[in-house]
Amino acid sequence: MSSQDSIVEEIREQQKKAFATMSFKEKLAYFWDYYKIHTIAAILVIAFVIAFINSYRSNKPFAFYAVLLNAASTEENHDTSVIWADEFQSYAEIDPESYQVYIDTSVSISDDGGSQYDVANRQKMAAMMQIGDIHAIVADTETFESYAALGNFYVLTDTFSEDELAPYKDFLYYTDAAAFDAETGDTLAEMEAAQAEIYEKVIDHSDPSTMEKPVAVGVRIPDSGNKIADAGYYTYLAEQNYSFQGYPSEVVIGIPLSVENPDLALQFLAYIEAEGN
Secondary structure (H helix, E strand, O other): OOHHHHHHHHHHHHHHHHHHOOOHHHHHHHHHHHHHHHHHHHHHHHHHHHHHHHHHHHOOOEEEEEEEOOOOEOOOOOOHHHHHHHHHHHHOOOOOOOOEEEEEOOOOOOOOOOOHHHHHHHHHHHHHHHOOOOOEEEEEHHHHHHHHOOOOEOOHHHHOOHHHHHHHHHHEEEEEHHHOOOOOOOOHHHHHHHHHHHHHOOOOOOOHHHOOOEEEEEEEEOOOOOHHHHOOEOHHHHHOOOEEOOEEOOEEEEOEOOOOOOHHHHHHHHHHHHHHO
16 A cells, blocks of 8 residues: 555544544534535436426326317316316326326407417417317307318318217307408408408308308307306306307307317317216
C-alpha cells in the first residue's frame, strides 16, 4: 500500500470514529454537508422518472372523445363528465390500461363567433376534427347545423344498418345536401347575406320532405329520459325558448367524417339513452 493510500485510509477511519459519536442531528448535518450534491441529483433523477411514468400513464391515446358544444347546465355536475367517461369506458369495453375516454363539456361557441374565445374554440374543433380526434359532437340545432351544412358528418343511413338505427328512426336529424356546395359569395356583405338567408328559412330537420336532398346526419336527443337531460345540460334551450329555422331548438348528436370507428359513437348514444330505461 502506498503512503497516499495509507493517509486516505487513516482519514476514513477517523471519519468513522467521529461519525459514530455524533447525535442524529449531527449525522444529518454531516451527511448533508458532504453529500448534498449527490442527494439533490438523485432526487431530481427520481422525480424525473416518476413524472415520466405518470405522464406516460395519463397520456394514453383517446379511444373515444366526445364534445358537448354549448352544453351549459343549471345543475351542480362538475364531475358528471368524468363519471360518464368512466362508465362509458366500461360500457363499451374499452381497455383502460391502453386507452382513455374523455367527455368534453367545456367548449362553447356563440352565435356571432366574434370573440377570441370563440375563434380559439372553433380552431380547436376544426383541428381535432381534421385529424379524427373528435368521435362525436353533441350540440344545439343551430350549432349542429353550422357543421352539418358543410358536410362534416357521416350519413347515418349509409353507415349503419336499418336494425342498428331502429331505436332512433323517429329521431333522425336531416340536413339538405343540396346546400353543401352552395356559394356564399366572396365579399363580407355577400357572406352575411347568405348567412341571414339561412336564418330566414323554415326547415323541419325531422322531416326530410322539407329538403331537396335530405341526408340523415344526426340523432335528436329528447329533452327527458336520458343522461344529458338528467344532468341538466341544454335545459336553457327550452327555458329561454330558443328556436332555429322556425322550429324549437333541440339537442343533436353527430359523427365527424374523420372518425375511423363510427360504431363507438352509436354505442355512446345507446349509453346516453340507457339512463331513462
